[in-house]
Amino acid sequence: MIIIFFTVLLFLNVGQEVFGFRCDRRPYGTTTQSSDPDGRFKLLVENTDESYIPDQLYTVKITETDGESRFTEFMISAEGEMKADPVNTRKMMLLFPGELRPQDPFSAKFSSRCLYSVEHAISSPKSFVEVYWQAPPSGNGCVTLRAMVAEHQDVWYEDGFPLSLRLCEDLRQPDDATPQLNLDCDTCDEAKYELTFTGTWSRNTHPRFYPENDWIPRYSDLVGASHAADYILWAPGTLVSEGFREFAEHANGSKLEGEIREKIGDGVRTLIKGKGHGYRKMSDPTYAFFRTDKTNHLVTVAVALHPSPDWFLGVTRFELCQKGNMWLEERELNLYLWDAGTDSGVSYESPNIETFPQDAVSRVQTSSYDKNSPFYEMDMKDLHPFGKLLIKLIRTYQKECKEEKEEETTQEAVTSTDEPVTTEAIEGEEKEDESDKEKNEDKDEDKGEPDSPSSEAAIVTDPDSSEDCPMSQWQEWSQCGGACENGKIVGYKWRERYHLVDGIPVEKYDPDIDPSSVKEVPRVCKTHYEDFEREECEDDCPDHEEETNLTAERRVMSKVAPGYGWNSKSHLKRTYF
Structure with missing residues (x-):
C-alpha cells in the first residue's frame, strides 16, 4: 500500500514537471x-x-x-x-x-x-x-x-x-497576408488591372542600421504573375526556386522571369513586370498591368530589397474574384518583409550566410533578441511598412457564358480541328470566327498592355529609337482616369510602347505564345528606353450612360477586402474591414 502511494505521488510530481500544469x-x-x-x-x-x-x-x-x-x-x-x-x-x-x-x-x-x-x-x-x-x-x-x-x-x-x-x-492578419481563396469563381468576364508599387523604406521610417551610403539602397524590379489556383510562385511555408533565390538575395529577377515565362499557358496568364527604383527615386511609383479570367483569378508579386540577406516584399495568391463573381475594384496594401529562407543574415548589410538546409518562406523576425537586427525588441504594431501596393481595376471585358451543350460542342470542335473555338455575342455585331475575333479584340482594346511576350506580326518601329534598341511607336493615350468632382475629372492618363526583337513586341500579351520562343530584351535597352509614360490630365465627366465601359455590376460594386486588415489600438490610422 505504501509503495502504491509513493508511486502515485511520484507520477503526479513527474506529470507536473513534464506538462507544467501547476508546478511548485x-x-x-x-x-x-x-x-x-x-x-x-x-x-x-x-x-x-x-x-x-x-x-x-x-x-x-x-x-x-x-x-x-x-x-x-x-x-x-x-x-x-x-x-x-x-x-x-x-x-x-x-x-x-x-x-x-x-x-x-x-x-x-x-x-x-x-x-x-x-x-x-x-x-x-x-x-x-x-x-x-x-x-x-x-x-x-x-x-x-x-x-x-x-x-x-x-x-x-x-x-x-x-x-x-x-x-x-490575435487572429487578425497584416494587410499583405494571403486572403481566403475563392475556388468557385465562375465569372464569364475578363478583367484588366493596374498595379502601383510605392516604396516607403527610408532612413526616416526605418533608421536602425539603414545603409550608411544613401546611393546603395534600392528596390528590385516588380516581378509576378496572374495565375490559376494550382500555381505557386512563392508562399509562406514553401521552399523558393533557384530563380526566386537569386531574386531575393541579389535583387535580380531575370531567372525568375524565365521561370514564370515557362508556365505561361500552364497555370500563368500574365507575366507581371515593373521597373525598380534606387537612389533619389526610391519613393517613385512603379506601374504594371495584367489580365485575369475565371481560371487565372489570383495575383502574386514580389519586390526584393537591396541590400538585404534574402528579404522581399509582396503578396501571394491574392484573390481578385469576389463572391458573386465580381472583380475586386480597388485595394491598397501595406507591405512588410518576408524572408526567402536562403540566407541567415540578420541585418541589411550582413555578410552572406547560406541557410543550410534551405528554410521555408516566413516573416522576417520583427522582434528579435539579436542587437545586430534592425528590429531588435521592436513591436510589429509600431513597424512602418516598407512599401505600398495599389491594385486597381482598369476595365472588364464582357463575355457571354455558354450553355453546357455549347461547351461540349466546342470541345468536340477543338479536338477535330486543333483550333481554339469559343462563343461570344456582342450587341449590334455579327458573329464571326472566335479565334480571329479574340485576337482582334486584344489588338483593339489592349493597345499598350505590357503583360507578357507576344508572337504577333511586326509593328511600326519608332524612327527615333536606336538600331541596337528598337522600340515601337507610342500607343494612343488612355482616357483620363480619376474621380469625377464638380463635372470635372482630375487624374492621370498613360500610354505605352514596346521593346522590339526581330520586329516583334516582346512584352505584349499573346495567349498563343510558345514560351520557348520568347526573346530577351538587353538590359541596357530597358535601362535607357522608357516603355511607359503617365501624365496628369483634366477632362469633362462623361455622361452617366457612358461613364465607363465596365459592366453594370462593376459600376455598383462596393469595395471588398478579402481576408482581414491587421489592427492595434495604438495604430488608429489604418483602415479595417
Whole structure:
C-alpha cells in the first residue's frame, strides 16, 4: 500500500514537471501557504490588450501599484491550453505557451523547478522586474501567464487577479497576408488591372542600421504573375526556386522571369513586370498591368530589397474574384518583409550566410533578441511598412457564358480541328470566327498592355529609337482616369510602347505564345528606353450612360477586402474591414 502511494505521488510530481500544469512556485524554504493577492503587486504585458501576435516578442512585468511596496522573490510561468491529441483522442496534449527568458541576468534566471518559467536571481528588495516572453507560433490558442510574488519568506502571493493574465492569439492578419481563396469563381468576364508599387523604406521610417551610403539602397524590379489556383510562385511555408533565390538575395529577377515565362499557358496568364527604383527615386511609383479570367483569378508579386540577406516584399495568391463573381475594384496594401529562407543574415548589410538546409518562406523576425537586427525588441504594431501596393481595376471585358451543350460542342470542335473555338455575342455585331475575333479584340482594346511576350506580326518601329534598341511607336493615350468632382475629372492618363526583337513586341500579351520562343530584351535597352509614360490630365465627366465601359455590376460594386486588415489600438490610422 505504501509503495502504491509513493508511486502515485511520484507520477503526479513527474506529470507536473513534464506538462507544467501547476508546478511548485512557492518561495524557497517557506512553510506557509500563499495569501490572496491584495492588489499591491500586478502582472502585466506591455503593448498588448488581452491578445498576442504569434512569434511577437513582449516584455512581461511585475510591478508594485502603491508606490511603496517591495518584493524579494518572484516566479513567472507560461501555461498553454490542453486539447485532445489528434492521433489519439483519448489522450490530451499541452499546446506550446511560448518562451520566457530573463532580460537582466542579475535580476532573473531560468527556473530549474518549472518549465517555461523564470524566477529571481537574487533575493533583494525590488519594486519591479521585467522579463521577455516570445509568444508561440500561430495555432497554439490561448496562453496563461502566472506570477508568484513574495514580500519575504512567509508572506507571498500567487495566481488570481492581478497576478494572472490570459492572452489569446490575435487572429487578425497584416494587410499583405494571403486572403481566403475563392475556388468557385465562375465569372464569364475578363478583367484588366493596374498595379502601383510605392516604396516607403527610408532612413526616416526605418533608421536602425539603414545603409550608411544613401546611393546603395534600392528596390528590385516588380516581378509576378496572374495565375490559376494550382500555381505557386512563392508562399509562406514553401521552399523558393533557384530563380526566386537569386531574386531575393541579389535583387535580380531575370531567372525568375524565365521561370514564370515557362508556365505561361500552364497555370500563368500574365507575366507581371515593373521597373525598380534606387537612389533619389526610391519613393517613385512603379506601374504594371495584367489580365485575369475565371481560371487565372489570383495575383502574386514580389519586390526584393537591396541590400538585404534574402528579404522581399509582396503578396501571394491574392484573390481578385469576389463572391458573386465580381472583380475586386480597388485595394491598397501595406507591405512588410518576408524572408526567402536562403540566407541567415540578420541585418541589411550582413555578410552572406547560406541557410543550410534551405528554410521555408516566413516573416522576417520583427522582434528579435539579436542587437545586430534592425528590429531588435521592436513591436510589429509600431513597424512602418516598407512599401505600398495599389491594385486597381482598369476595365472588364464582357463575355457571354455558354450553355453546357455549347461547351461540349466546342470541345468536340477543338479536338477535330486543333483550333481554339469559343462563343461570344456582342450587341449590334455579327458573329464571326472566335479565334480571329479574340485576337482582334486584344489588338483593339489592349493597345499598350505590357503583360507578357507576344508572337504577333511586326509593328511600326519608332524612327527615333536606336538600331541596337528598337522600340515601337507610342500607343494612343488612355482616357483620363480619376474621380469625377464638380463635372470635372482630375487624374492621370498613360500610354505605352514596346521593346522590339526581330520586329516583334516582346512584352505584349499573346495567349498563343510558345514560351520557348520568347526573346530577351538587353538590359541596357530597358535601362535607357522608357516603355511607359503617365501624365496628369483634366477632362469633362462623361455622361452617366457612358461613364465607363465596365459592366453594370462593376459600376455598383462596393469595395471588398478579402481576408482581414491587421489592427492595434495604438495604430488608429489604418483602415479595417
